[in-house]
Amino acid sequence: MSPKKTRNLKFKAETRRVLDIVINSLYSHPDIFLRELVSNASDALDKLRFEMVRSSGLGEGRKLRIDIIPDTEARTLTVRDDGIGMTGDEMAAELGTIASSGTRSFLDSLEDGEDTETPEFIGQFGVGFYSAFMVADKVDVLSRKTGSDDPGHRWSSTGHESFTLREEDDLPEGTSIILHLKEEMSEYLQEYRLRELVRKYSDFITHPVYIDTGEEADSEPVNTRQPIWTRSESDVPSEEYDEFFQNLTLAHEPPLSRLVYHAEGTIEFKALLFVPSGRVMEMMLPDYKAGVRLYIRKVLIKEEADELLPRYLRFLKGVVESDDLPLNISRETLQENRTVQVIRNALTGKVISWFEKLLEEEPETFTKLFENFGDLIKEGIYSDAAHRERLADLLLVWTSRSGDERKSLRKLVEELPEDTDRIFYITGTDRKELASSPYLESAGGSGTEVLLFDSPVDEFMLQSLGEYRGKRLVSLLTETGEEDLTEAEKSEKHHAEETYKGLLEYMKDQLGEGVEDVRFSPRLTDAPCIIVMDRNDPGEMLRQMMRSMNQEMPDAKRILELNPVHPVITVMQDLYEKDRSGEKLADMVRTLFDLGLVMTGGRPDDPAGFGQRVARLLASEYEAGDPE
Numbered sequence: 001m002s003p004k005k006t007r008n009l010k011f012k013a014e015t016r017r018v019l020d021i022v023i024n025s026l027y028s029h030p031d032i033f034l035r036e037l038v039s040n041a042s043d044a045l046d047k048l049r050f051e052m053v054r055s056s057g058l059g060e061g062r063k064l065r066i067d068i069i070p071d072t073e074a075r076t077l078t079v080r081d082d083g084i085g086m087t088g089d090e091m092a093a094e095l096g097t098i099a100s101s102g103t104r105s106f107l108d109s110l111e112d113g114e115d116t117e118t119p120e121f122i123g124q125f126g127v128g129f130y131s132a133f134m135v136a137d138k139v140d141v142l143s144r145k146t147g148s149d150d151p152g153h154r155w156s157s158t159g160h161e162s163f164t165l166r167e168e169d170d171l172p173e174g175t176s177i178i179l180h181l182k183e184e185m186s187e188y189l190q191e192y193r194l195r196e197l198v199r200k201y202s203d204f205i206t207h208p209v210y211i212d213t214g215e216e217a218d219s220e221p222v223n224t225r226q227p228i229w230t231r232s233e234s235d236v237p238s239e240e241y242d243e244f245f246q247n248l249t250l251a252h253e254p255p256l257s258r259l260v261y262h263a264e265g266t267i268e269f270k271a272l273l274f275v276p277s278g279r280v281m282e283m284m285l286p287d288y289k290a291g292v293r294l295y296i297r298k299v300l301i302k303e304e305a306d307e308l309l310p311r312y313l314r315f316l317k318g319v320v321e322s323d324d325l326p327l328n329i330s331r332e333t334l335q336e337n338r339t340v341q342v343i344r345n346a347l348t349g350k351v352i353s354w355f356e357k358l359l360e361e362e363p364e365t366f367t368k369l370f371e372n373f374g375d376l377i378k379e380g381i382y383s384d385a386a387h388r389e390r391l392a393d394l395l396l397v398w399t400s401r402s403g404d405e406r407k408s409l410r411k412l413v414e415e416l417p418e419d420t421d422r423i424f425y426i427t428g429t430d431r432k433e434l435a436s437s438p439y440l441e442s443a444g445g446s447g448t449e450v451l452l453f454d455s456p457v458d459e460f461m462l463q464s465l466g467e468y469r470g471k472r473l474v475s476l477l478t479e480t481g482e483e484d485l486t487e488a489e490k491s492e493k494h495h496a497e498e499t500y501k502g503l504l505e506y507m508k509d510q511l512g513e514g515v516e517d518v519r520f521s522p523r524l525t526d527a528p529c530i531i532v533m534d535r536n537d538p539g540e541m542l543r544q545m546m547r548s549m550n551q552e553m554p555d556a557k558r559i560l561e562l563n564p565v566h567p568v569i570t571v572m573q574d575l576y577e578k579d580r581s582g583e584k585l586a587d588m589v590r591t592l593f594d595l596g597l598v599m600t601g602g603r604p605d606d607p608a609g610f611g612q613r614v615a616r617l618l619a620s621e622y623e624a625g626d627p628e
């Protein structure tokens with residue numbers, strides 16, 4: 001045996017940088033090294049499989065498998081494949097420079113000042129082969145190229161400045177990566193840990209992965225290889241989906257519903273999405289980590305890829321896989337990537353159709369979905385203009401007549417008479433209180449169904465919606481605009497304004513600063529008056545929200561609307577004509593205003609004064625009725 005020459009070679013400068021970062025900054029996420037090595041082994045097997053198709057005889061009798069071999073005595077972990085292998089020159093080139101596209105874009109984004117500490121950063125790059133140095137203080141690569149007369153070589157490095165390359169005899173074709181584990185990395189010698197990592201990151205690698213502990217060689221592969229999301233829904237028992245969901249999310253309950261979608265066409269992808277059975281409070285927090293798992297060519301690229309769905313669909317869990325995306329895609333490019341955008345649009349449309357179908361065919365399931373995630377659908381109505389109409393079709397609403405069951409807004413509107421061009425609503429915090437709100441009465445007639453909105457997102461949603469299926473959404477809490485009135489109501493209003501012109505002016509004078517305007521509202525039926533807000537007022541809930549964020553918010557401007565046919569108006573008009581400078585008319589005006597406040601759940605600005613005035617009015621009534 002002739003003595004073998006050992007070549008001593010230096011890493012290229014940028015490779016040293018990557019090594020440095022991998023070893024120092026990414027140090028807190030060492031688990032991913034196994035994913036990287038298994039994915040390289042799998043690539044090598046793919047390449048060989050490809051060559052085998054073209055040249056007969058090549059790689060004959062190969063098992064095309066990946067072996068992970070922990071050796072507790074030697075404290076080494078070996079990842080072996082019988083794939084394509086490398087020649088000596090290839091090893092010097094591929095493992096000595098940053099050959100890989102993944103490592104290249106990793107370096108590029110470092111130059112862009114990316115935050116390298118965050119786990120998301122790591123998750124989305126193949127940091128590649130060099131990740132081996134996170135767990136090993138020395139790495140040997142034994143490799144021999146399949147079907148080549150190049151002898152095998154041993155590449156060896158401690159991950160610092162340089163590596164050595166030496167010819168070896170009798171190496172089998174393929175590659176073994178031997179990691180001499182660092183002292184503190186002994187966990188990677190434990191079978192259960194390795195099993196866990198393969199299941200987590202590489203379960204769907206198409207080649208079989210074995211863990212060889214020496215005891216039971218050639219048992220079952222660790223990875224399942226056939227991703228559940230690639231299988232046709234009719235072939236998979238429901239329990240398997242449920243189990244997958246529960247493993248994925250660590251949920252205790254099975255999902256509420258699932259979507260299996262295999263998109264075909266110019267851009268192909270497969271999606272398996274779930275609606276969880278319950279809501280987690282964190283979903284409403286700004287830093288909630290949304291997203292589905294993204295696989296590209298069977299490799300897990302990102303655990304929480306929130307680029308694939310709009311933010312309001314953050315309650316969905318699951319997996320998306322596309323082979324039309326490049327494996328080395330990075331965070332920025334993921335967001336801007338055209339293919340990702342196409343997938344996101346297609347997926348959003350598909351999710352909405354899924355919900356539409358649930359609403360139609362499984363109303364009970366949909367109701368549960370809406371109870372838990374309705375606020376997020378509402379968020380979509382104001383944040384996703386492109387899907388606003390379809391999302392609004394999904395709304396379930398409380399109404400003045402719905403009792404304890406929400407109604408589909410769409411159905412409700414479809415059942416309205418053709419000529420109805422407005423829908424009334426009120427907003428508040430408590431549905432039960434809203435159901436008996438005095439504002440309901442200004443919907444004009446007791447028969448009119450009024451929508452009751454009791455969630456903080458409703459006001460945002462209503463403001464961006466404006467109308468639904470051609471019907472104006474009209475708040476009963478804000479002033480009655482001319483456009484909110486029917487022709488008959490308009491003429492009634494104008495008539496009252498003529499008749500009681502002087503009285504109106506007098507009332508405005510009396511109420512002064514406390515009120516922005518006094519008007520007639522022919523929509524009122526029984527109540528003498530009502531207090532409403534200026535049309536441009538942001539609304540009580542928004543006001544509270546802004547204040548809780550320390551934003552200055554002026555008080556609401558109040559408008560007093562009067563019922564033109566209520567007897568109180570006639571009495572006041574009478575007094576106005578006979579004794580407009582008297583105490584009594586002034587008392588009545590103030591009291592009427594305070595009454596409006598009380599009826600709408602407020603309190604008089606001056607409760608003591610209100611009490612005295614009411615007492616005076618009662619006494620005068622008594623006097624009047626007293627025979628003299």
Ligand code: ADP
Binds near residue numbers: 043
């Ligand atoms: P990438 O996989 O993105 O190309 P890596 O840093 O993971 O980058 O690997 C660098 C290169 O080393 C690969 O492109 C491949 O040429 C070579 N390589 C690594 N592992 C193996 C292996 N097990 N068999 C054959 N070639 C390998």
Ligand code: MG
Binds near residue numbers: 036039040100126128
């Ligand atoms: Mg790789």
